[in-house]
Amino acid sequence: MAKHSLPVLIAAAVLYAPGHALASPPEAAGLARVPDDRFAAFTPRPSGREDRLDFSVWSEALAAYVVSMGPPLRKMPPGGAGGSRRFGHNSIYRLEGAMVGFDVMDAETIANIARYRRELEALADQIDIQSLPRNEQLAYWFNLHNVALVEQIGAAWPVYVPREIMVAEVPLDEARFVTVKGVPLSPREIRERIVFANWRSPAVIYGFWRGEIGGPAMQRRAFQGLGLSAQLDSVAREFANSRRGVERRGGTLHVSRLYAEAAPFFFPDFEADLRTHLAAHVEGKVAEMLPRTETVKASLYEHDIADLSGGRRPSAFYRDGRLSPPVLGLLAQRARKLEYIRRTRPRTYTVTFSNIDLPGDPPEKNEIE
Numbered sequence: 416m417a418k419h420s421l422p423v424l425i426a427a428a429v430l431y432a433p434g435h436a437l438a439s440p441p442e443a444a445g446l447a448r449v450p451d452d453r454f455a456a457f458t459p460r461p462s463g464r465e466d467r468l469d470f471s472v473w474s475e476a477l478a479a480y481v482v483s484m485g486p487p488l489r490k491m492p493p494g495g496a497g498g499s500r501r502f503g504h505n506s507i508y509r510l511e512g513a514m515v516g517f518d519v520m521d522a523e524t525i526a527n528i529a530r531y532r533r534e535l536e537a538l539a540d541q542i543d544i545q546s547l548p549r550n551e552q553l554a555y556w557f558n559l560h561n562v563a564l565v566e567q568i569g570a571a572w573p574v575y576v577p578r579e580i581m582v583a584e585v586p587l588d589e590a591r592f593v594t595v596k597g598v599p600l601s602p603r604e605i606r607e608r609i610v611f612a613n614w615r616s617p618a619v620i621y622g623f624w625r626g627e628i629g630g631p632a633m634q635r636r637a638f639q640g641l642g643l644s645a646q647l648d649s650v651a652r653e654f655a656n657s658r659r660g661v662e663r664r665g666g667t668l669h670v671s672r673l674y675a676e677a678a679p680f681f682f683p684d685f686e687a688d689l690r691t692h693l694a695a696h697v698e699g700k701v702a703e704m705l706p707r708t709e710t711v712k713a714s715l716y717e718h719d720i721a722d723l724s725g726g727r728r729p730s731a732f733y734r735d736g737r738l739s740p741p742v743l744g745l746l747a748q749r750a751r752k753l754e755y756i757r758r759t760r761p762r763t764y765t766v767t768f769s770n771i772d773l774p775g776d777p778p779e780k781n782e783i784e
Contacts (some may be wrong), residue, residue, distance in 0.1 A: 453598050454608045462546040468538075470558050470637035472531065480516045481635045482723060482746075485753050487511055487657035489700060492748055503741025504628075504725040508659045508717050510752050512632035515565065517572045518724045518739060525569040532562045532593070539595045550782050551640035553610065557622035558637050560605045563593050568626045568720070575726040576718045577626035607680070615784045617681035617692050620673060621650040629659050629717035630673060644781055648696070655696040659715055661704065668708035675713035686711040 492510045535558065538544070544555055564577075567587055571580045582590035591599035600609075602623075610619050621631045622638060631654050638646055654660045654671070662669040674682065674689055682688035690705055697705070720726045724741040738746070 451608070454604075454612070456596055456598065457545060457609045457613075459549050459552055459613055460545050461548055461552075462543075464546070464548075466542075466547055466551065467640055468547070468551050468555060470554065470639060473558055473562060473637040474635075476528070476531075477633070477635050477637060480520065481513050481633050482516065482749070483513045483632070483635060484510050484749055485756065487653060488752060488756065489656075489658055492752075503723075503727060503744055504719065506628050506717050506719050508628045508657070509725075509745060510748060511657045511659055512628065512630075512653065512721065513635070514721055514723045514745070515633055516742075517569055517720075517722045517726075518728065518742060520569050520572075525566065528562060528566045528569060532559070532566050535559045535562060536593065536595055544595075548640060548782065549614075550643045553614070553619065553622065553783055554638040554640045554643055556605055556610050559593065559595070560602055561624045561633065564602060564624060564626050567592070572722075573724075573726050573728040575720060577720055578718060611677065611680040615681075617677065618644070618647040618651060618783055620677050620681070621647050621654060624721075626721060627717065628719050628721045629671065629715070630721070633721065642781075644783055647783065651696045652698075655693055656698060656701050659717060661693065661697065661701050662715060663704040663708055666707075666709040668704055668711045669714045670711060672713045672716040 488510065491507060535555070538555075544552055547555075564587075567580060567582060567590075568574065568577050571577075574580060577587060580587040582592050585591075588603045589601050591601045591604070593600045593602070593605065606623050610622075624631065624633045631650050634646065634650065660671050668690075670689065670693075675685070678685050678689075682692070689711060694702070694705060723745055724739055725745075727739070727741050
């Protein structure tokens with residue numbers, strides 16, 4: 416399979432190759448209560464084979480177009496929340512998570528991302544996705560969902576609020592523009608009907624990118640079955656320790672509205688279950704908030720687009736290979752943030768071991784439940 420250089424992404428089929436080698440939540444409310452046989456075909460039934468999927472082409476695209484904003488600092492960014500969209504982002508969360516460079520994607524790039532999405536769809540006609548190891552299935556659904564959102568947001572860009580995008584007169588999150596095994600699916604159905612309905616661990620919340628600053632950060636490499644648990648843990652720690660994930664105001668712990676959205680699947684006793692979940696991921700100041708608050712309220716969310724320019728198209732002067740003022744301004748703020756972290760925080764190093772089998776280890780020990 417030939418690969419082409421980026422930043423122009425050339426779609427390529429996902430490889431299916433042998434390699435080394437995730438139970439259902441309680442009945443959910445709302446959408447998940449409505450029975451629909453369309454989703455039965457996507458119920459995991461691993462075969463025991465240790466086959467792996469290769470999403471390296473998507474990793475190349477992410478590395479080219481995604482900029483990490485660094486670890487959460489929990490400080491107001493330069494200029495606070497004021498300012499005008501004319502100059503890019505004015506969200507207080509603009510230096511958290513990661514941003515996608517939609518303003519440097521041309522029409523050919525978006526077309527190639529759309530082609531790659533279709534190839535991921537077609538993959539399910541060539542192999543039985545449901546028989547793969549559960550981590551491989553999860554990686555497939557995460558990447559398909561995220562590729563599809565990048566495609567649609569890129570095609571509609573410039574846009575300030577992704578959820579306002581309409582696909583065939585249907586809101587983006589509800590539009591069934593993804594087809595797998597002949598079944599039309601919306602981004603929400605992929606998340607709730609397929610993944611949330613078939614996995615017990617709330618870690619799966621963090622694999623889905625929403626295109627919005629308020630959601631989990633887009634990663635700079637594709638999700639892969641091998642090491643998937645460590646990937647999700649990294650996203651969860653960044654999100655839970657950020658201001659868009661958790662805040663304290665008096666005796667109330669304010670959390671992202673995404674947790675309330677996922678509550679029917681993972682947090683039936685919302686406050687108690689969510690506190691237990693957060694305790695496994697938060698540290699420092701955020702860890703101190705948990706015992707010092709009496710109630711939990713899902714009130715935090717920012718709908719603005721998670722891109723470098725804040726959804727603002729650069730002027731003609733800046734289109735010829737130059738970064739626009741909004742992008743340059745955000746990158747300058749990011750540089751100041753990272754320099755502050757370098758000066759004020761001790762250096763830490765993380766070593767991640769994954770897929771190492773030790774005597775007595777249970778089978779499939781690294782799989783997400």
